Amino acid sequence: MNIALVGYGKMGKEIEKVAIGREHSIVDRISATNRGKHLNLHDADIAIEFSHPGATLQNITTCIDQKIPVVCGTTGWVKDFDAAVDYCKNHNGTFFYASNFSPGVNMFFKLNRALAKIMTRFTDYSVHIEEVHHVHKKDSPSGTAITLAEAILQNINRLDKWQVGNSTNNILGIHSERTGEVPGIHKIRYENDTDIITIRHDAKNRKGFAVGAVMVSEWIIGKSGYFTMDDYLNSDHLKFAFY
Ligand SMILES: NC(=O)c1ccc[n+]([C@@H]2O[C@H](COP(=O)([O-])OP(=O)(O)OC[C@H]3O[C@@H](n4cnc5c(N)ncnc54)[C@H](OP(=O)(O)O)[C@@H]3O)[C@@H](O)[C@H]2O)c1
Known part of the structure; x- marks a missing residue:
């Protein structure tokens, strides 16, 4: 080509x-x-x-x-x-x-959707997304975090929309951090009174x-x-x- x-x-x-x-x-x-x-x-x-x-x-x-x-x-x-x-x-x-x-991130997208389908029935868990990128990145939150958030919203009935910041009962929070030369980290965290479930993808380069x-x-x-x-x-x- x-x-x-x-x-x-x-x-x-x-x-x-x-x-x-x-x-x-x-x-x-x-x-x-x-x-x-x-x-x-x-x-x-x-x-x-x-x-x-x-x-x-x-x-x-x-x-x-x-x-x-x-x-x-x-x-x-x-x-x-x-x-x-x-x-x-x-x-x-x-x-x-x-x-x-990234092929790995696209597998992570599938994992995110599958986990959200399970977690929609466990209504005492809050959900939160964190992403970390290098300081040169122009957009925030990352496009990947938005894709992850949209899949969560499609699959978790109690959530209506996403916002930058903390999660509330019906809003999924996304936290963005810009530091050093990090190629990209995305974490999705479910938490209730008894435990925390986190899935995470790190781009190495x-x-x-x-x-x-x-x-x-x-x-x-x-x-x-x-x-x-x-x-x-x-x-x-x-x-x-x-x-
Ligand atoms: N989808 C994905 O998998 C993925 C992965 C990584 C990054 N990204 C995204 O890809 C984009 C680029 O990332 P990067 O790290 O390569 O950024 P970068 O190092 O800042 O490079 C951006 C390039 O675009 C050029 N440019 C700016 N305006 C242009 C225009 N009007 N026409 C043609 N070229 C223009 C810049 O030219 P000058 O050097 O002359 O300013 C520079 O060469 C960002 O939006 C980033 O978030 C996506």
Whole structure:
């Protein structure tokens, strides 16, 4: 594949290493400084977009206009998200979004859903999410924490919404911490008078995110529509590799 990296920061550089290791070529490395007024991606088979929340919607619609499938991992642009999905559908584009591309985190998402399904019946437990990331991260709470929270809300009947801060009877609290160079830690904690149940994922580095983004890019070529990690993880393609 000929890959355009839209966003060539920490993630773009990590994706480049993984992509070259899987015998793909990088045909464009685009950052805010060399972007120019208009993105031009004519040599690319696919664009992998890990940039800045303020730039993401425009980057995605530009890729769709140029008939380039776009795999996006930028977080913190929730307000524009539906517009991107609609644009993809209305223009026969190809758009894949995941708040977290790490295969391990996606297993953690499944564990989170399964645990929430159990805990909905144990109403004396409070639920709380904590996430820790490096000090350069621009969005808070993390996109991964929001994905975890939404799955908990779908499965625990007593919770109505999430908020930044403490949990209350019907609100799921998310606490965010920014420190050092931590690639990403997410914890979900259930607590009552007698015990605490915690599940936790620690990213050791950024490689897992990059591997996931490149594997998804290989899979999405030739498809059209809007896709998520569930589509990828449930595809026949992956069953042999993961289950
Ligand atoms: N989904 C996942 O699995 C996952 C995993 C890790 C990170 N992320 C997310 O990915 C995003 C990028 O993370 P990072 O650590 O790579 O950030 P980073 O090191 O700050 O890099 C961001 C890159 O985007 C570029 N950029 C900014 N505005 C742009 C624009 N208008 N067009 C094109 N490129 C633009 C920056 O260019 P300059 O250098 O010129 O400013 C820089 O190259 C963040 O939202 C982060 O939360 C997602």
